[in-house]
Amino acid sequence: MTSKAVLLLLIIACCALGCDGDRVSPSQGGYMFRAPANFPEATYTFNNNPITQEGFELGRFLFYDPILSSDSTVACANCHQQSKSFADPVHRFSKGVNDASGIRNAPAIQNMAFQEQFFWDGGVNHLDFVPINAITNELELHETLANVVNKLARNESYATRFQKAFGTPELNSQKMLFALSQFMAMMVSANARYDHYVRGEGESLTPEELVGMKLFQQKCASCHATDLFTDGTFRNNGLDTDFEKDEGRSRVTEREGDRGKFKVPSLRNAELTAPYMHDGRFNTLEKVLDHYRNAVADSETLDPLLRQGSAMGIVMSEEEKTQIIAFIKTLTDREFITDKRFSAPVVK
Amino acid sequence: MRGIFFSLLFMLELHTRSPERKERLTVLFINLLLTTIMTMSYYSRYILLPLICIVLVACSDDENTAQSGPISLEFDNVVSAANLQLNTDNTPYTNGKGEDFKVTMLSYYVSNIKLKSSDGTIYQDPMASDGSAGYYLIHESDAASQIVTLQNVPKGEYIEVTFTIGVDANQLNQGAQTGALDPVSGFFWSWNSGYIFMALEGVSPVSTEDDHVFQYHIGGYKDDGANQVDNIKTITLSFNGDTAPVRPEHEPEVHLLFDVNKFLNGPGEQVTFSTNASRHSPKPCADLANNISDAFVVDHVHAN
Numbered sequence: 001m002t003s004k005a006v007l008l009l010l011i012i013a014c015c016a017l018g019c020d021g022d023r024v025s026p027s028q029g030g031y032m033f034r035a036p037a038n039f040p041e042a043t044y045t046f047n048n049n050p051i052t053q054e055g056f057e058l059g060r061f062l063f064y065d066p067i068l069s070s071d072s073t074v075a076c077a078n079c080h081q082q083s084k085s086f087a088d089p090v091h092r093f094s095k096g097v098n099d100a101s102g103i104r105n106a107p108a109i110q111n112m113a114f115q116e117q118f119f120w121d122g123g124v125n126h127l128d129f130v131p132i133n134a135i136t137n138e139l140e141l142h143e144t145l146a147n148v149v150n151k152l153a154r155n156e157s158y159a160t161r162f163q164k165a166f167g168t169p170e171l172n173s174q175k176m177l178f179a180l181s182q183f184m185a186m187m188v189s190a191n192a193r194y195d196h197y198v199r200g201e202g203e204s205l206t207p208e209e210l211v212g213m214k215l216f217q218q219k220c221a222s223c224h225a226t227d228l229f230t231d232g233t234f235r236n237n238g239l240d241t242d243f244e245k246d247e248g249r250s251r252v253t254e255r256e257g258d259r260g261k262f263k264v265p266s267l268r269n270a271e272l273t274a275p276y277m278h279d280g281r282f283n284t285l286e287k288v289l290d291h292y293r294n295a296v297a298d299s300e301t302l303d304p305l306l307r308q309g310s311a312m313g314i315v316m317s318e319e320e321k322t323q324i325i326a327f328i329k330t331l332t333d334r335e336f337i338t339d340k341r342f343s344a345p346v347v348k
Numbered sequence: 349m350r351g352i353f354f355s356l357l358f359m360l361e362l363h364t365r366s367p368e369r370k371e372r373l374t375v376l377f378i379n380l381l382l383t384t385i386m387t388m389s390y391y392s393r394y395i396l397l398p399l400i401c402i403v404l405v406a407c408s409d410d411e412n413t414a415q416s417g418p419i420s421l422e423f424d425n426v427v428s429a430a431n432l433q434l435n436t437d438n439t440p441y442t443n444g445k446g447e448d449f450k451v452t453m454l455s456y457y458v459s460n461i462k463l464k465s466s467d468g469t470i471y472q473d474p475m476a477s478d479g480s481a482g483y484y485l486i487h488e489s490d491a492a493s494q495i496v497t498l499q500n501v502p503k504g505e506y507i508e509v510t511f512t513i514g515v516d517a518n519q520l521n522q523g524a525q526t527g528a529l530d531p532v533s534g535f536f537w538s539w540n541s542g543y544i545f546m547a548l549e550g551v552s553p554v555s556t557e558d559d560h561v562f563q564y565h566i567g568g569y570k571d572d573g574a575n576q577v578d579n580i581k582t583i584t585l586s587f588n589g590d591t592a593p594v595r596p597e598h599e600p601e602v603h604l605l606f607d608v609n610k611f612l613n614g615p616g617e618q619v620t621f622s623t624n625a626s627r628h629s630p631k632p633c634a635d636l637a638n639n640i641s642d643a644f645v646v647d648h649v650h651a652n
Binding site for chain 2: 045048049123124125126127128129132133136137144145146149172173174177178181252254
């Protein structure tokens with residue numbers, strides 16, 4: 001009698017602990033988010049949207065699928081290409097539906113899980129909301145969220161993918177945005193030669209690169225700080241004297257004191273992400289540094305760091321410029337730009 | 349002894365699992381219990397079976413169903429003494445500045461609803477962190493959306509309601525939301541992440557915008573320099589001596605009015621359509637948002 005009771009108890013216990021609810025539990029191998037040792041804490045809300053292989057793969061399909069645009073001609077990947085760390089490889093101002101273009105250069109997509117303010121003016125405060133802009137902007141994908149959700153819901157292959165990723169047949173904008181976030185959050189770029197070097201993983205930098213690194217830390221790292229190579233702030237770096245064309249951050253904060261300020265971009269993979277600045281006005285890193293040396297323009301909101309007494313800009317010799325650029329090139333992460341997980345899916 | 353032990357385990361399971369699991373476990377348990385009971389002695393059977401039945405009945409009810417009921421809040425929109433009608437052929441309404449107008453759209457988010465009963469207890473409408481509960485998007489164009497029905501409200505004599513016009517900052521920081529907070533609703537600024545709490549659109553001959561439209565989109569959820577103003581408003585309204593008696597099998601109704609003219613002409617701002625008729629960001633709407641609270645009143649209550 002006692003052994004029967006024990007058996008019953010065991011059966012009950014196994015059911016109680018083993019039953020993991022009503023969802024099919026998606027698998028997790030090889031698709032776990034890992035924060036690199038030399039990075040700050042991730043800021044993405046993984047607790048609301050944990051990464052799974054199915055969710056990630058769904059995000060990948062969506063990223064490369066022009067179905068998100070009004071006439072099915074433009075996908076995220078059109079303007080965000082992996083070979084250029086997901087920046088635009090061709091256009092200073094990317095081409096949207098109907099060949100439309102705007103006034104700002106498409107930024108790279110890398111290390112998004114460590115950011116909290118997105119776009120050149122920081123107008124979006126959560127990674128989940130980032131795709132909404134590209135989708136609904138008439139100069140980009142020129143579509144409505146509702147239409148995208150409807151198109152996806154009517155597509156059998158997507159319906160299946162959503163079911164696999166989220167365990168329910170319900171397809172809504174939240175699930176779509178979650179999938180895209182899972183894909184983008186996984187885009188961690190932290191395996192450049194620089195990273196292997198600072199983490200003591202057997203990489204060495206050339207003498208020129210090492211000098212360049214020291215110079216970078218002295219002259220550039222006050223804004224391009226941490227191993228993210230940006231401090232995430234908004235600054236006026238002296239590109240113009242007036243900002244009629246594009247007022248930058250003040251459009252979002254509605255404060256005059258933010259006029260002409262744009263987000264400090266990460267310099268990771270900068271070797272690949274030309275042209276530079278919010279409007280892509282500089283084609284080469286040399287031209288960028290020449291700007292800082294010789295051409296910083298004054299205005300009310302010019303960043304104090306670019307004003308040294310009466311002198312403007314950053315002092316550096318021609319040789320130092322070369323060395324700094326050599327260092328910046330050590331931030332190129334070839335593993336990231338060739339990582340098959342982020343490449344275009346092969347549609348069978 | 350075994351039977352009592354299993355009953356206790358059963359109760360534990362019920363209280364720690366989701367409803368669907370509850371059903372499966374219940375069936376499994378009943379099978380196991382019956383099997384166990386059938387192997388027991390005659391006397392044990394007749395003691396245990398009633399005991400188990402009592403346990404099952406006691407545990408199977410939700411806490412609230414015996415002593416709770418629904419209540420509905422109707423958000424009715426008016427313009428001074430007239431009921432609001434959208435898209436009228438002419439401009440039948442006049443604002444505080446004597447300007448004629450008509451309305452083409454009025455929508456607003458209601459959230460964080462609380463009811464206060466005569467004994468001082470407060471009931472809070474449950475909020476889901478993913479937006480699927482506790483948030484209501486009221487559209488004048490959709491009559492069904494104007495009635496918010498709360499279920500399982502604890503029995504009581506309710507005398508006051510508090511609600512928020514807006515979506516709190518913490519919701520934004522959670523990322524993509526669903527339900528009433530799904531951005532497909534269109535009440536979301538994609539370029540300045542945040543919900544549009546209240547939107548009023550219409551036409552007035554004095555407006556200098558294209559087609560003489562006016563558009564007031566009010567949002568802005570934190571006052572930290574990034575979104576310069578916090579335009580979220582929390583409003584408390586007493587039922588003016590009436591009570592809404594919540595109990596099973598009845599549904600009292602509280603009729604609230606939102607007066608467009610009080611919204612346009614109040615302590616914060618006296619709106620003229622001739623300037624600033626197109627507002628699509630937090631700052632220009634800060635003064636206007638200060639008119640929101642006074643624009644809501646409780647008109648009457650049906651005990652039903």
